[in-house]
Every structure is written in structure tokens, then in C-alpha cells.
Amino acid sequence: MTNKTNIKRLLDGCKKQDWAAQKELYLLFADDMMSIAIRYAKDLPSAKDLVQDTFLTFFNKIDMYDPSKGALGAWLRRVLINKYFAEYRKGQRLLYPEDAVLPDQETDLPSAIDTLEAEDILGLLKELPEGCRIIFNLKVVEGYNHNEIGDMLKITASASRSQLTRAKKLLRRMINERGLYSNEVNKQYRSKPM
């Protein structure tokens, strides 16, 4: 059975509220959803809640999903992001402070960034201001353009651009300040004559 046929079968089962089909579909997409949720949520338990709420919403409103309009994974990803904005940020307002004067601080180690592992990157993202982090995620990782981000966050496209620039500067500074690069690169760097 091809993957597409399998997903269609699962969707049919989910429409009939068949728990076996719901479970199978959940297990198929849970990891992908978690890898997205962990980038937005502040910690693992919050990410789990977000994943659970995403699947709940999807199963309850499965009739709204039209396979002709996109892949199921992309749909679930959008549901998760919408859920995050709708539920987890309810009553809060994203703060987009005016750009602090951040010097263009290119890292001393151009290759250092390339050596960062996913866990390191996640750690860095968690330390970004929330507005910057969300825009960085939406633009860099999810691939939304600034207009789409502006629509989602009810801000202008230029504000989104500005926050992205700020996020990048902060990330570079953090990398520089903390020496977050692999030991191998570190050794190479330190072995260079000063």
C-alpha cells in the first residue's frame, strides 16, 4: 500500500472517528509535529500540549481538510502554528521592541555556525525574545514570507523584516559570546597563530 493510499485510508477512518485510524495517523505525524512544536513552545511539556491540541483540533475538524489543497503534513503544521497563536498566546501581546542598537557583529568564526547542532540552535532560539524567535522560526525554518508573517501576527511586513534582522544579530552575538561551536572548530581556531 502506497503512502498516499495509506493516508487516505487513515483519513477515512478518522472521519468515522475510528480510534485505530486516529492513533495510526497520530503516530505517523507526531514526531514531525513535535519537531515543530519544540521550536515554538518554551519547553517540552508545553510542546507536548501543543502537539496534543493540534491533533485534537485536526480530528475534530477533519472535514475541513481538503487533500487537494495540500499535503496532510503541511496542513497539520499550519494547524499547529495557528493553534500556538490562538491558544498559547491568548490574551498576550507579542512584544516587538524597537530595534536596539546592535552592532553588526559578524562572528569571528565563519564556520562556527555551520558546526552548530540542532540542540545548540534550539537552545539559542529559546533565549531569543519571543517575538524575534517566532519570526525567525516562521521565516527561516517554515519558509513563510514577510507578508504572510505580518498577516499572522497582525504586524507590518517591515516590522517582520526588522525583527528577523534583530534575531540574526542576537544569534550571532550569542554564538560569539559563548563560543558555541564544536570542539574541532574550536581547536582549529585556537591553533591559529594570534
Next chain:
Amino acid sequence: MEDHFKNKLRNHKVDWDKEALLPHLQRELSKSKSSFGWRWLWLLPILLMGTCWGWQTFSNQEGVKNNMPAFTENYSEAHKDEQPLLEDIGQQKTQDANNEKNPLASNAQSENTKEDVAIPTPVLEEKTATRNNKIARVESKKQDQPLTKRLFSSRTMTQQPEVSFTTQDAKMNIDSKGIGQHSARSGHSTITGILASDANVSNNGAAFSSLDIGCLDHVEYSLFDVPLFTIQTSLPALDSVEKVISEIPNWQPFVDVGTELAWTFRTRNYLTENTEYINRLRSNEETETPLTWWHLHANAGLMHKNTWSLQTGFQYDQIREVFNYSETKIFETENEDIRYFIVDGPDTTFVFDTITVTRIAERQVRHYNTHHLFSIPLELGYRFEINAFRFEAQAGLSYSFFHNYNGKRNFVFESGGNEIIENALEFAFELKDRIGYKLGLGMVYPVFDKNELFVTATYRRSPTLSIRVIDQRYNALALGVGLRLPLGQ
């Protein structure tokens, strides 16, 4: 940096126990499934009442022709060419003769007179069962014997051995509407009528023999003393009747009176596309400020098992708004004692005169406008408890059948200009859709034995009141008190 971050994060897999989330997901899904049912549960009482009403209305009218017993069917088959209202088949000889004519009828009839089985079947001939006044007949094997007690099952109509009928002919006028009265006339040689079937015995096994049909003239029945003839017409639905009757103790009738006072605000919709006109109307809006909403109701209703309630009755709503406007007045005063002098060169002339002094004054006027609404509400309530406190959530509609308005308005005309208008018919508000809404939550306190005091917080929305190009509704956030008095306790 962007590409690297993107690649790393997109391919990143979090090490977590996804199966641990499954029980939570399943539990939440089952909750959401059940909540779907609860969302529509408020329809149940209305459906139930409608079904009961429909059943009561239609079953008694049509029950007779659909539920005639087998005996009548056989007889009808045998006499289908005869008059629909049968008079008499006379003696046993006549019956035998009929049997000879129609062996099927004879067989069926003989089966019917057997002592163990008599299952009613649908009637084929409607001649013997007209809607309003039925005269049918019963044949009995034995003559000149009194009716004796008959034991039976209401479901199967199984006839027991000791059953027999009198041999007297009786012509039964059966009241097709069931409960009420019936009469029987005697004087014929054979018992006639639908009564001959097994269904002619009351559900509780009441003795048929206790009725002396020969001299029976007029019998009246109460609700629970169901007449034999009524059972004849409604036996298949008897269980449903029993269920409905058994539910009666669960429905508690009550009377509910209450009053509310609310802070009010208004929503307006302009029915014109002339933006300039709309702007002028909007600028005039602030002259009319909704003030208070006073509500009064007296309802009667039913509460099921102290949980669900449905009530209707009468309600009065008074909505007040304050109208502020400035009024310009010209005051002219005749001053008769004016003295002045005119200097003309070296001459000065003193003058005593009368002049008119004109003074223009602008004053602020405050006027109170009042809407009166008389409505019929239909409200559904659901009672629940949180810790030691008892609450009742209420939702309802109201149909306003009368509206009256007293007040002044600064009416802005589309053609330009405006005018202060007071109670002019052509500028009166009209009820447009007549339906108002209510959502409320009340806290219930038991007082005076079984009575209950309510303290409620309610959101109300008035019907649409329309005046020329303006549609407006008033909204209220009300606090109220009420008293609910259970009846029949």
C-alpha cells in the same frame, strides 16, 4: 546561517515518548465526542413535547381504523357488501350462515373464540370503524350469559379460559376520541361490537363482567380508569402512554416571577448607502444615550428531575434612554420705562420711550425616552451544582407582540436639516423582527420550604427596532432577582 539553521531544525527529531500522549488524546477525543451530544441536548425537551403533543393529537383519531382486531376483520370480510354500520347478525343461525358463506371468516372466528390466542391484526375493512362514531358487533358462541372476568396480557391479548360474553346484542357507540363517555344500547339477540375482541378488557385486568351492557347507559371515566372502548382504539400505543404517564412525576410544574435592572447599550445599523447621510446620523448618535432596561416576567414551566426546565409566560421590558439636545429660544421683552437723551449740538433732548429688547438664549434640554415591550418568552434552563452552590444556566427567546414608544428625537433628514420630533406616528419606531434573546446564569437559594430565590446575571438583546433608515437593538447586562414556586407539592 539561515540555510544551516533551517536544515538542522527541519531534520531535527526530538527524543520523546509519543505513545505516552495517546491515552490523553483518546480521553480528550472521547470528551469532545460527548460534548457534541450535549451541545444539542437542549432540543430534547422541545422534541419530546412536540412528539407527545403529536402523538396525543393524531393517535386517537387514527388508532381505531389501524388497530381493529381480527374478529372484526373476519366479520367485515364476510359482510363487505353490507352497510358499513352493522345492525345485527342476529342469532347463531345467522352467524353460521355467514360462516358458510365465508369459510375463511369462519375459521378465523373460530380461532378467535379459542381460549388461548387472540392476537389483534390490522383491519382490512374500514366500514366497521368510522372515525367519529363506530358501531360494530361481536358474536358470541354462548347466549344469555353475563360477561365474566377476563384475564389477559396487554401486549399479546392472550385470552384466558374463563372468558365469555353475554349473548345480548349491543350496539356500541364508541367515542373515537377515547377518554370520555360511551353508551351501549341493548335489545338485540347477540352481542355486537368490537368489544368481542380480547382488547376489550382494561390493562389491569378489570372485570368486563362488571359492566352490565344490557342496562349500560352512560359511563364516565377518569384518566386512569381508561374505558374499555378507548383501549380498543389505542392498545398498540399503550406502552408509550404508560411511559409518558410514568414520566409525569419527574416533571415538576412551577411558577417563576422575577425582575431585572440592567445597564444598556445600543447597536445600530444604517440602511442607507449615502455615506454623507450616515456620517450625519452618526454625529447625532451621541444625543441619545441608552440608560436602563427594566425587565419583569411571570412564567410557568416544567422542570425535569430538578435539572432541565422549560418555561414560558409573559414579560415586560422597559428601555429608557436619555436624549440631550440644545434648544435655541428668542426672548423679546417690552421695556416701557426707557429714558435716554439725544445730543444735537448745543441741544440735549431727554426722551421717555418704550422699546423691545430681544435676547437669544440657548439652553440644554434633557428628555427621557421610553420603549415598552410586551413579549412571550420561551426559556430553557439547566441546573447544576458546583461545590455547595446551585446554579441555573438559562437561554431563551422572546417574541414581542406589542411595542410602544414615548419620546423625543432629533431626526436627521436625508435631504438635509434636522428636526426635534416628539411622538409623531410617521417617525415612530417599529418592531422589525420581534425576536429577542437572553442568556443568563442564576444562583439558586432555597427559601420558604421548597421555594427558590434566584439571583441572576443576564445578557439580553432586544428585537430590532426600526425607524426609517436606522435598525437598532438594545443590549442589556442585567442583574435580577426571582422567585420560583413549585406547584402541586
